Amino acid sequence: MYNMGAYYEATSVAHAISLLQRHSGPTTKIVAGGSDVLIQMREGKLAGYTLVSIQRLDELRGVYMDDDETLRILPVTSFSHITKHPLIKEYINVLGYAVDQIGSPQIRNIGTIGGNICNGVTSADSASTLLAYDAVVEITGPAGVRRLPITDFYIKAGVVALMPDEVLTAILIPKESYENTHGHYIKYAMRNAMDIATLGCSLNVRLSPDKRAVERVRVGYGVAGPVPMRAKNAEEAGNGRPASMDTVNRAAKAALLDVNPRDSWRASKALRLHLAEELCRRAFTMAITRAGGSL
């Protein structure tokens, strides 16, 4: 039995925004899949909250290619649909793989990629990949549409740059970002399913045409700080360098300058730091291999 104050079903994005305006307040929340919101409601954290549901908005579901070849991922797309979508498979397969690490098949059928990032948690399995691909979020509010780099979307733990009457309406991956890249994501958790990441590392590379050099490497981490982050030092240690184990090891070491994990009862800082280096090493190795490089 859920202690739900009220539940409103939006019939369009515009309707959702007007519902949010009409019922605006500190105890109003958007719900899509419900795999986070309903749990918090059961725990009593959101007891009595008003929910505005965007669950049935088909206009917010799906993955498309814009005319300028920007990949447009709509937020109410479930994780399992992301994983299986042909555009995802072709252009950003690592994202499909990353969200396939979430929870269980049931959760992946109900949970949405938009909810995953709007939650603002550092452990979100999609977030490190989206950061590593310089994703841009598209937000719609009463005043219209605005765009924000995903790094600016994350403000602090649990808080994203969404106004009370705004809705996330798309996640965009520019062509320049995904073109000719190969990535790998490693979710490190205490068991092989139904878990949250102790640390997550998503890395993608673009090799030179001869596959000998790393033209560009981008590294995203989850649970390495209060919000998902990019590892700029690791990237600098890899960019323009030969595609070699030496480069991989340098980048992995450099990642330690970027990450700032917590010491908590869920895992010690020492273990997370050790893993930050090791996961970077393994993800980088795998990405280079996938890109056709040899180490």
Added chain:
Amino acid sequence: MHVGQSLPRVDAYDKVTGRAKYTDDLVDKSALIAKVLHAQIAHGLVIKMDIGEALRVPGVVKIVTCFDVPDILFSTAGHPWSTDISHQDVADRMLLNRRVRLYGDDIAAVVAEDEIAASSALRAIRVEYEEYPHVLNPIEAMAPGAPQLHDAFLNNILKQTSAGRGDFEAAIQEPGLIRIEGEYETPMVQHSHLELPVSYAYIESGRIVIVSSTQIPHIVRRVVGQALGMPWGKVRVIKPYIGGGFGNKQDVLYEPLNAYLCQQVGGRLVKLEISREETFFATRVRHADKIRLVSYVRPNGRIVARSCDVYANQGAYASHGHSVTGKTMTAFRQLYHEEKAHRVTGHTVYTNTPAAGAMRGYGVPQAMFAVESHAEDIAAALNLDSLTFRRMNMMPVGFTDDFSKNVNYYDSLNQCIEKGRACIDYDRKRKLYQNQTGPVRRGVGMSLLWYNTAVWPISLEASSCRMVLNQDGSVQVQLGETEIGQGADTAFAQMTADVLGIPFHDVHMISTQDTDITPYGTGAYASRQTYVGGMSIRQTANMLKEKIISYAHELTRMQIYDLDIQNASIIHRPTGNALLSLGELATEALYSLSHSEHFSAEATYQCKTNAYSLGCAFAEVEVDIPLCKITLLNIVNAHDCGRLVNPQLAAAQVHGGMSMGIGYGLSERMLFDEKTGRLLNDNFLDYKLSTVLDHPRLETRFVENYEPTSAFGTKALGEPPAVPVAPAIRNAVLHATGVAINRAPLNPHELFTAFVSAGLIPTEK
């Protein structure tokens, strides 16, 4: 013959189609909902409770607090009652407690029209405490000056006992002995049964009726009577199908409080369901043990003397208490037989943590983790083959225990070892995996298993059974022994069919126990039911058969000693002729104008024997050292549990136990905040139960030595499978990496610490 066949479960179709009714399916929708308020300090006293605001929450019917409940202390352990006071369980808790002894202790309860009103009222209750310092660990709890939990138990020691054999001090003087010491720790874990603890209660004809998800309905009746101070006959307990218990529901959990709340609202129907979070801290857990072992061994591997000290974390209340530690000690004493002397001391110590009770294995998983890790350590230290070392020292064939009179009739351990090692290709892999150097290494390891069957002579062992014959020759069977998902009803039906000479489908098991109707039996625990229940089934079925044959003699005038029942017919043995069908006889008997008889039989069988149940596990692991991760590649359990009643169900029983053992060895552990005493991981996200993706294929092997003391040749299989898995994995990791990890579970946190100190993970200065 039905015993020995993999017949389908009698409840399979109803369970698979969702037709089987569990407690929460049965409760009427009009039920009031009760919820419990749990203390938010680990130790102290409730000074004052303000329920004014909570009472004003719409829908709230009644609030009772720790200031209202009767001043009666009661025990909750699901043991048979003992009329000998010195043998009774410790009574140390009330329905609600003013004196708070753990973070989460029960201090008040709300009864409301629905769940939301009950939850809102809980949040509106204001509590004032006087806070005392708390202690979470048994060693600290025993130290002078530690916070005291129960006045009657000095230094928090619930009980301390010692046992031994031979002259230990003299034995260790032998020149040339090698002394090997190890300290092993096992985690506090929770049963994690799928169905939550749930019950409902109402008053009918001046008696209180409780329907509950329990393993032990007849014991619940007694404890509710005791806790509420009412005659036991005024309490009726009904147990429908249950979704797992694993020993947690071998404790009387919330049935007494549920009954009391029902009384407080004039006997209206009240449901009390305990949430998953509450189940973790407010029901029971497995004792976390620290076990110190010292062995004095000759260079050839023969153990001359050994000692064991057990420190068991009892938590806040006694529950099963030192009985569990006692079994830990017995397992240490009996698996290996040293040449000259041993001594063992067990301490069961109160701390401000959840109460420890019965959990699958009853102290033996802890014992085997320590004893079998230590065995591997000794073999490694002496550079001996670990199987050879074990064979040199393990319980010999023909051994008879003075206390239980158990006899080790067969060479079960060696036979199980042979099956296990062949299955996992142990010898080849043991060599193959020597001297690895890379970051990812493999290893194989094993552990023996010692267990016994039922609780005699520690406690009463008795089972009662009733059988009633129908007009068509089929029978209803009732036992106090309970189906809790393990398949007991199916095994009982197979046994009944064989003794009565009727088809399996003509046996109707009445799965529900109702203490008003079902004959007395103590329930599902101690891996006892096929053994002790089998005895009462055989006795009762024979009585029924005797009555039927006597009636057949009247009808046929053939000699009683020449008559038998086979395949539902009355058979004349000398000719082999079927004289009439059992259905014809039953119909005639019931409606006869000259001699009408309703055929039934009911009897109690008291069992005064016990039986060893031995076995082993072999595990193969791959250890990714930089990732601090273990992948379990292969695992096999081999058991001698006597004759198998139903091989398929037996294998399923072993699979479940192995799965629990995998969690125990690799991932499960309850964690507490040192500062507040609060349980940190009271949910299935943070409490790392292993998932199907963490399991390899679970292999099972059986050795079927017919148990001579058993009605059907069977002995314990319910608990043993959970026991040897964790030490087998730990020993495989030792083989793979050379690192002996003495603290379960072997999760990445533990591996990281161990690999850093072993130098396998470099640390930068």
